[in-house]
Amino acid sequence: MAQWIDEDDLDEMAEHSEPEPATKSKSGNAVKLASLPFGTLASASRALEPRHHSDDDLDSDEDSDEERKVPHLGDPSSSRPTAPKKLKVKRPDKHAPMEITSKKPVSRRRTIIDVPKIEQRDPRFSTLSGEFNPNKFAHSYSFVTDMQQDEVASLRKSLALARKLSQSSPAHLREERAAEVTRLERALKRTESAVERAKREKRDREVLGNAKREERKKRETGKTGWFMKTGEKRELLAKARFEELAAVGGKQAVNKAITKRKLKLNQKEKRSRPDSGS
Missing domain, CATH: 1.20.5 (Single alpha-helices involved in coiled-coils or other helix-helix interfaces)
Structure with a gap:
């Protein structure tokens, strides 16, 4: 019949006992273990066994994992809206027409009847207008030169009247009328330059046109090309x-x-x- 010995008494006995020499045989160790009480051996076995996770520990680990997965309120990624998944509609046959699901909302504004779009085009850069012909352009807008000549005559009369008024104007109106004379002089000079430019361009077109006609006549008589x-x-x-x-x-x-x-x-x-x- 084995005698029960308390663990505290066992520890005190181990402290007072002298260490055994390492040269003793395995049989001596086995005899000592056999003489120990069963309760002491059981407690020693439990102390030497590796620790296993209990069910409570596993539950606590799962709870901590779930806490990591839950987004925090301050996290900017948690407030980001998730994109809706695209609804894929499968056709019964590859030759069948495509069907639109009724779960997808229809936009408020949609095209019912296709109306041809009106495209704005600039005639200056359009090939439909043809190539630029300076002679034809000058002939079509020759009235502009006539209007400018009439404007020159009108400005000359206005300038003469403004100069006359400026000489006999009182002191408080002299500066204003002098500015009016300057404005009319600039307008007259600008209009005269436009008229002179139109005359010069007309003269140059006529001279070059005569030269081309003479050269064309010479080619008809057998002369080689000349540029x-x-x-x-x-x-x-x-x-x-x-x-x-x-x-x-x-x-x-x-x-x-x-x-x-x-x-x-x-x-x-x-x-x-x-x-x-x-």
Whole structure:
């Protein structure tokens, strides 16, 4: 019959007992274990067994995992709306028409009848307008030059009247009328420049047109093709300009224009020199 010994007494006995030498045989150890009480051996066995997780521990672990999965209120990802899943409708046959599910909401605005879209086009950049013909354009808008000439005559009369009023105006109106004279002078100069440009372009078109017609006649008689160079075109236009000046003002007007042209070229050459600033 085994005698029960308390664990505290067993620990005290182990402390007072001297350590056994390592040279004893295994049979001596077995005899000592056999002499120990059963309760002591059971408690020692429980202490040496590996610890297993209990059901309570497993439940607590599952609860902690669920807490990790639950998003926090301050997390920005939790407030992000989830995209709705696209509803896929399967056809009974690949040749069958596509069906639209009734679960998908229909937009409030939808096209019932297709109306052709009106496309705006710019005639300046459209191929439907054809190529630009300067002669035809000038002939179609020749009335603009006539209107500008009438405007020049009207501005000259208004400018003469404004200058007369400015000379005899009181002191408190002198500045205002002087500004009106300046405005009319600028408008007259701008309109005269537009009229002169229109006349010059008309003269150049006529001169180049005559040259092309003469060249076309020469080709009909058997002459080979010839194309006018830029320098030759410039000389031809200058000759036509001087002939027009001679017809209006005589040789004196031609000499004045030539002198003015030379002075302009000399000033341009001086400005282009490296030492022009010194």
